[in-house]
Amino acid sequence: MTHPTPRLVPPSTLCLLRVSAFVSAVCISPWARAQSAPESAGPAPHVSLLIAPRPASLRWVFALRNDGPVATEVVVNRYLLSVEVTPPAPPETPNSGRRRRRQRMPRPTTCRASLMPRSTTELARTTLAPGERYEEGFDLRELCGVRLRRAVVPGATLQFRYGPRVGRRPSFRSAVVWAETPTPIVSLDASPMPLEGDVANFPPAPSQRVPEGALTVIAPTTVSATRVMNARFTARLRTRGELPQTVFYVPSMWSLDVVTPEGQKASCIDPRLGYVGLPEYLRSVRRRSGPSASLVAGYLCDTGLLDQPGIYMVRAVFSSLVAPTTQRHPSHRGVVRSPWFWLHISQGRPDLLYRPLPLHDPHQQAAQEAEYDTEQ
Numbered sequence: 001m002t003h004p005t006p007r008l009v010p011p012s013t014l015c016l017l018r019v020s021a022f023v024s025a026v027c028i029s030p031w032a033r034a035q036s037a038p039e040s041a042g043p044a045p046h047v048s049l050l051i052a053p054r055p056a057s058l059r060w061v062f063a064l065r066n067d068g069p070v071a072t073e074v075v076v077n078r079y080l081l082s083v084e085v086t087p088p089a090p091p092e093t094p095n096s097g098r099r100r101r102r103q104r105m106p107r108p109t110t111c112r113a114s115l116m117p118r119s120t121t122e123l124a125r126t127t128l129a130p131g132e133r134y135e136e137g138f139d140l141r142e143l144c145g146v147r148l149r150r151a152v153v154p155g156a157t158l159q160f161r162y163g164p165r166v167g168r169r170p171s172f173r174s175a176v177v178w179a180e181t182p183t184p185i186v187s188l189d190a191s192p193m194p195l196e197g198d199v200a201n202f203p204p205a206p207s208q209r210v211p212e213g214a215l216t217v218i219a220p221t222t223v224s225a226t227r228v229m230n231a232r233f234t235a236r237l238r239t240r241g242e243l244p245q246t247v248f249y250v251p252s253m254w255s256l257d258v259v260t261p262e263g264q265k266a267s268c269i270d271p272r273l274g275y276v277g278l279p280e281y282l283r284s285v286r287r288r289s290g291p292s293a294s295l296v297a298g299y300l301c302d303t304g305l306l307d308q309p310g311i312y313m314v315r316a317v318f319s320s321l322v323a324p325t326t327q328r329h330p331s332h333r334g335v336v337r338s339p340w341f342w343l344h345i346s347q348g349r350p351d352l353l354y355r356p357l358p359l360h361d362p363h364q365q366a367a368q369e370a371e372y373d374t375e376q
Helices: 030-036 140-144 362-367
Strands: 014-018 024-028 047-054 057-066 072-075 081-086 109-112 124-128 133-139 157-162 215-218 222-225 232-239 245-248 254-259 265-269 282-285 292-296 310-320 334-337 341-345
Touching: 047 157, 057 072, 057 124, 057 140, 057 157, 057 362, 081 140, 109 140, 124 133, 133 140, 140 310, 140 341, 215 310, 215 334, 232 282, 232 310, 254 292, 254 362, 310 362
Parallel strands: 222 341
Antiparallel strands: 014 024, 047 057, 057 133, 072 124, 081 109, 081 157, 215 232, 232 292, 245 282, 254 265, 254 310, 310 334, 310 341
């Protein structure tokens, strides 16, 4: 099955010139012509929304399938997805003879991406032949947050919808199916599906396997930011045991390892400054105290690496390989890495073009690797 490539196509219009006391141009879209003459329209389009969950990952797949008899043009953009999550009903408590409170039915929660558009006229479109489908990956955490909502629990019912936010009166500017129909098709609904498995276990937490040693790096498990320059978090250097250690410490010794949503691996690091092992740089590290740094991903990483919105896998790295120049030697020299954690960039740069997300999840393989080679 071939998957068509989306393309950016501006909406076509028909302009009529009216000559009167004033010269004016009137533009009529094909949708407006369809409203004025519905009897001349062909067979009604029929497009289905399909969701393919993956138990081992939150990188799921959505598909738009043309079930109609004629070729149909559809809008393709994962930010049009939203999901209504209905938690399972609470279990009934045994009757103890006392008057029981009436249990409240769980309220559904709607998750949608912060980049959900209000109009589809400028979005990419593709033409589907009868029986053909378009597939693209999406991350459930882009809809419900990197920490997910409390309602996303085993047994919850997920109702996916594909379409922008619309008001009380749907407009053809919000249509997701580009066809000459009397009324705009502004949304597609998938069949309700139960959530199987515990979201705390899938995707598996980023690998906690870090090189054994006297020191460790403590970092947050999740970080959320609208743009990369707002992605700030604190990394702490601590010992694994009660025995204190000494290291040469300069804040610029910190760096980041990054895996992008597309699977690109990179190392974000400041240029090495040729540190000198002076005694003034010696710092004591203990289990509950030690040096820490407030890191901003936008300052460490190259321009463009984290500009795209999405879910990134990141870890903090502290590298202290300075040779001592005095008799006071540090008790630790080497590289220390934190466990992987998730970074959610919800908006990114507004001037970037939309890029479809691959179907596979590159974070699954990277999370199982304790080390990987990056280009310095």
